[in-house]
Amino acid sequence: MAATLCGRLLPKAGWVPLTQSVRHGSKAVTRHRRPMHIIKQKLMAVTEYIPPTPVAPPGALTPRVRKIEEESGLAILLRKDLETLFKECKMIAVVQNNASNAEDMQLLKHRLKKHNINVKFFPNQVMRSFLKDSIYSNLLPLVIGQTIIFVSKEPKVKEMLQVLRGNPQMVLLGACIENTLLSYQGVLNYSKLPSMTTIHGELVSGLTMMTSQTVSILHRHPAHLSALLQQYVKQQGTGDTTEAVLDKDAA
Structure with missing residues (x-):
């Protein structure tokens, strides 16, 4: 039995199998793409299709008209009051308010009122609109942030500086005394006269x-x-x- 199986399975001498394995390699490249002729390149560049630019909508190119905001009646009235103060008062001091509470402000007003010095509050927008067209335009850099002004019909500089020494929240920036613009150092020199x-x-x-x-x-x-x-x-x-x-x- 074993001899029979071995005789059937084992190949006989001189026997050729019916199937034969063939090795397949990669195909050889026989053709390359030839470059385009220079004349044809020029012709293609000249005849290339250029699509037209899209037309803008009708309302896209029209300039925007900015609306000019008219001054309110309150702003005009405040500006007139400010102009009157600059004409009648000989001392106008610009002071910066650094987080002063209501109680300190009331006490400051009371101390200044003893020397006939009043405290006035004006919005920065109103101050700037008045100062930019007046002879006091050099005061514009001082009107920044929370600022108030001290006004008096007489130049009582010593009294004002004495009151400000007790209020560190109030910082004197400058003043207009008798139609003369003075810095902080100029106000100190004026007080010594x-x-x-x-x-x-x-x-x-x-x-x-x-x-x-x-x-x-x-x-x-x-x-x-x-x-x-x-x-x-x-x-x-x-x-x-x-x-x-x-x-x-x-x-």
Whole structure:
């Protein structure tokens, strides 16, 4: 049985199988794409289709009209009040408010009111619209953030600085005193100047001294001249008496 199976399964000498395995390799490239001729390239570039640009919608190119906002009646009224303050008041100080509460603000108003100094609140928009067209345009950089102004009909700078020393939340930025724009250092220098009463007294005393000196100078020359003449007359009188005594002795 085993010999029979082995004889059937094992190939016989000189036997050729019916199927044969063939190895298939990659195909050889025999044709390459030839480059386009230069003339044809130029012709294709000239005749290339260029699609037209899309037309913009009718309302896309029209300029937008900006609406000009007209000032409200309240803004016009506030600007007129501000203009009146600049005309009537000789001292207008710009102060920055750094988170001051209502109680401190009320106390500050009370202390300033003792010296006839008022505290005014104006919106920055109203301040800028007034200052940009006025002679006080150099105050524009000071109107930033929360700012208030101190106004007074008389330049009471010393009193204002004394009150501000007790309120560190209030920072003085600048002032317009007697139509003159001053910085913080300029306000300090102005406060060191003597008052008008003192200046008037010094002026009057100086003028009085000058007039008294002038009168004394004018009177000195005639008095000196009269003294010289009196001395001359005395000398002449003593000379005459001496000559008379000598004549008597000679006789």
